[in-house]
Every structure is written in structure tokens, then in C-alpha cells.
Amino acid sequence: MKNRIITISREFGSGGRTVGKELSKRLDIPYYDAEIIQMTAAESGMTQEYIRLQDEMTPHANPLVNSFQARDQYGMTLQDHLWQIQRKVIFDLANRSDCIIIGRCADYLLFHLHHCLRVFIHGDFDDRMERILKVYGESAESPKKRLLDKDFRRKAYYEFYTEQKWGDPKNYDIMLNSGSLGIDQCIDILASIWNNNKEADEI
């Protein structure tokens, strides 16, 4: 049976996770983010802390692992293995019920299997820097470096495993600038699309 799934891809600091969480309360459907890490940990036998470190990390994004586990010479890397487990976790969650899934290429994985509303949340650099300082606090790295690093990882991960371009409009149904529209308005827009399409087969 096809379920209705909202997949949320997001630039770091854009509030995409908050949008997903609040939308989940508003629509009364589950929201999966940390749960994906817990389930991947349980399936793989690795700790959640380790999975979190590897989360949305491609083989290419980790030069140290790559130097010991060159993909072409030795076959699957550890990240490839985790990707396969996580993919199965995402398929299982999507099969359970309507839900919201944050990141992890869920848009690409589920598009042809379920009725997906593929969302991308982004924001201007300054808005996002302000937001990560407010939400995550100061750290040794500058907010600019944190943003650039995280976006680079997410982009590399997405593009490595999907062979599609991260943030390319053609892979999404709606892209929202949370800085100019505001987080609350992003939630309102997505909730209204969900409710408008309750009777429809496809979003």
C-alpha cells in the first residue's frame, strides 16, 4: 500500500528539522530523524554515537577511511554498508504509515514507491548563521565554517548515493526560504498542501 510521505531536505541552520517536528504535531503523523539513527544502530550492531558521526557522510567525505578502504579496490566501504542498512530502515518506516522523514535521501528513495511531497528548506547565509548560534550555541568553529562543512557533507552524501543534484528544483515539489517566509509560515504552507490533497491519490 502506498502511504503519504513528506520528505524534508534542508540546508543546515534553515530550521528544516523544526518545520518537520511541528508539522508532525499539526498533522498527527510520525516524524523520523533521530529514530533513523537508533534503528540503523540496532540493525548494524554499532553504537548510536558512531552512526551519528557517520551520518550523511560519503566515502569521499572521509579521506582517512578512504585511504584504508579505497572503494574501487576493496569494494564496499563502511559508509556504503550503513547506507544499505539505513535505506532498509527508511523503506520500513515509510511502509508503516504516513509520515515525515528528514534528510537521508528519503525523497529519492521513496519517490516511486509512495505519494511523496518532496520539500527543500533553505535560507540566506546570514539568517542561518544567526539561527545555528541561537539553537546550537557557540563552538570552537566559526558559524560560517560549520554551515559550509555541514552543507558540503549533505550535498556530497546526497549526490554520491542518488546521482542527483542536491537542492536542484527538479528533485522537489516545493522549496521554501525559511529566512524570508519564516518557520511558522513554512509549516502553514506544508500543512495546507497536506490537507488540500487528503482526498487525492497523488500530492
Added chain:
Amino acid sequence: MKNRIITISREFGSGGRTVGKELSKRLDIPYYDAEIIQMTAAESGMTQEYIRLQDEMTPHANPLVNSFQARDQYGMTLQDHLWQIQRKVIFDLANRSDCIIIGRCADYLLFHLHHCLRVFIHGDFDDRMERILKVYGESAESPKKRLLDKDFRRKAYYEFYTEQKWGDPKNYDIMLNSGSLGIDQCIDILASIWNNNKEADEI
């Protein structure tokens, strides 16, 4: 005084013009598309037919003109001249009242001058091919070639004069896939953003 402007950039065949036209009725604000051609014609002394042919055409997109009017050697090309007149027309229209402006780099031109909601409407290739056949009918060129040519021209024009990437999320507040969401729903979403922000200074 700052006005509230909706700028709509659009892939060919995505129905962006229809969205703008219907939104204009719904919000009771003017919508400018063909009027920009008429006004540019009046200011430049050229015919509307000629302006239409040159519309959203960069110096680089017309090799014949370029061979006689090489930009670097002879200064401003005819398209540069039309760009300057059209830019003034767009500034004048935006200064008159709240309005909707289709294409022509209005998002870039007006962003810092008015309260802009910068919209990009796009669609899957097959949906757009189907739509141009329905709206514009058959022609000697295949729908695929017509789509690719027109998008190429719009992209080249936008990027030449703005030095920004056409269709890059960071230049827009909202990007909508009219194929998956439907034209009517795109209009609903934009109307609700307009009405939600009636009291706000910035969209």
C-alpha cells in the same frame, strides 16, 4: 515608498504566466507581462513585434547580431540598449503600486527596492511538454526542442544581466513544481502568503 511586488520567474511550459494572471485577479493587483513589451516599444521607438523577438535574448544568444556588434569591440549591443529601457519600465511599474511582474529579471532588479516575494515556477519535462502542446499547439519544432531553446534563452538572459544563477534556490523565496502541485494549488499557496503578510513590512 516601497510596494509589495510578486516576481514570477518560470520555466517554459510550467504555467507561470497563468499563475501570475489568476493571482492578479484573486489579489486585485495589476499583472505585467505583455505590458512590459508595449512600454519598452513605446520608449525605444521600435515595434512590439521586434521587441517580442528580442525578449529575454542576451547578446550571446544571438550569434548573427553578435558577429556584427561584437560587444567588446563596439560597446553596447541592441539587446543591452533594450535591457536598459526595459529595466526603467520595470522600475516605473513597481513604483506605481503593488503588482505582479513576470520574468525579465524583476526579482533581481526590485529585491532591494521593494518588498518582493520572489517566486520560481518549474515543472517536470513531460508535464511541461504536455502543457505547451495544449496551450500553444503544435509547431514545426518538437515540443522538446521548444522547451530546451526557451529555457536556454531565459537562463542565458538572466545570468548575463544579473550575474546570478537562474533557478538557484537562493535567489527565490519559494519555488513550486506546478506539475506535481497543480496550477490551482500554486495560486492558493501564493495568495495565502500574500494575505498572511498583509500587515508585515517584509514578506
